[in-house]
Amino acid sequence: MAEAMKMRATMEGDVVDVKVLIQHAMETGLRKDAKTEKLIPAHFINQVVATLNGKTVLDAQWGGGIAKNPFLGFRIKGAKPGDKVGINAVDNLGTKFDGEVVVA
Amino acid sequence: MNPLRRAFLKNAGVVGTVAVAIATGLLKPGAAFAAAWNSLAFTAKDPAEAINNAGYGGAAESSDIMIKAPDIAENGAVVPVSATSNIPGTTSMAFFVEKNPTPMIASFEFSNGAEPYIATRVKMAKTSVVRVTVKAGGKNYTNSREVKVTIGGCGG
Numbered sequence: 001m002a003e004a005m006k007m008r009a010t011m012e013g014d015v016v017d018v019k020v021l022i023q024h025a026m027e028t029g030l031r032k033d034a035k036t037e038k039l040i041p042a043h044f045i046n047q048v049v050a051t052l053n054g055k056t057v058l059d060a061q062w063g064g065g066i067a068k069n070p071f072l073g074f075r076i077k078g079a080k081p082g083d084k085v086g087i088n089a090v091d092n093l094g095t096k097f098d099g100e101v102v103v104a
Numbered sequence: 105m106n107p108l109r110r111a112f113l114k115n116a117g118v119v120g121t122v123a124v125a126i127a128t129g130l131l132k133p134g135a136a137f138a139a140a141w142n143s144l145a146f147t148a149k150d151p152a153e154a155i156n157n158a159g160y161g162g163a164a165e166s167s168d169i170m171i172k173a174p175d176i177a178e179n180g181a182v183v184p185v186s187a188t189s190n191i192p193g194t195t196s197m198a199f200f201v202e203k204n205p206t207p208m209i210a211s212f213e214f215s216n217g218a219e220p221y222i223a224t225r226v227k228m229a230k231t232s233v234v235r236v237t238v239k240a241g242g243k244n245y246t247n248s249r250e251v252k253v254t255i256g257g258c259g260g
Contacts, residue, residue, distance in 0.1 A: 073223030
């Protein structure tokens with residue numbers, strides 16, 4: 001589902017600045033449908049791993065408190081142009097979201 | 105949460121554990137999440153309980169954790185928050201919105217050159233303290249910042 005994720009990785013000195021946008025509803029499970037008054041089931045990305053050339057650099061756990069269509073920014077020291085930054089994410093229903101970007 | 109498993113993961117080192125898991129076919133490369141999702145921390149309704157369950161209990165106040173967030177958020181559904189830890193040896197960071205129905209937002213573990221910096225966007229039900237906790241050198245530190253919310257982002 002590459003179209004669900006947008007990534008950018010740019011060098012700032014010797015640090016690569018990574019920005020990730022994932023399309024996701026991020027439903028907490030606590031919100032009620034305005035019409036039916038029924039709870040909308042929880043549906044949110046809960047685990048995210050970022051890699052640099054296949055090596056884990058960031059291991060994250062998310063709750064439903066991350067805003068809809070999540071944005072994640074992080075920085076990695078020691079990366080260089082041409083390196084690959086990857087994202088593997090999964091939501092509470094088991095749907096996977098993967099992305100990769102080459103450092104510019 | 106199984107305390108034995110936690111201890112095992114800590115002692116074995118995350119990299120070694122994951123490598124073994126991949127080798128034994130337990131995990132496919134590309135889906136190597138180091139630990140099970142911390143539901144005890146994420147479902148806690150009390151901020152202190154959430155922080156404790158996330159492993160950040162007894163954190164000392166530190167102004168070396170820099171939090172960037174708006175003073176006033178017009179829309180609580182999307183509040184940009186970023187944090188940088190200037191405490192040497194920072195290995196992890198977590199975000200909490202104390203007045204949310206479930207205060208824990210997210211936790212992040214840094215390794216292999218990742219800087220102790222995270223930018224994200226959080227939901228805020230109402231005006232609240234946004235708290236960031238970090239682990240550095242085996243100790244916990246925290247800093248916080250109030251964000252006023254004019255329209256809440258949780259609930260219908």
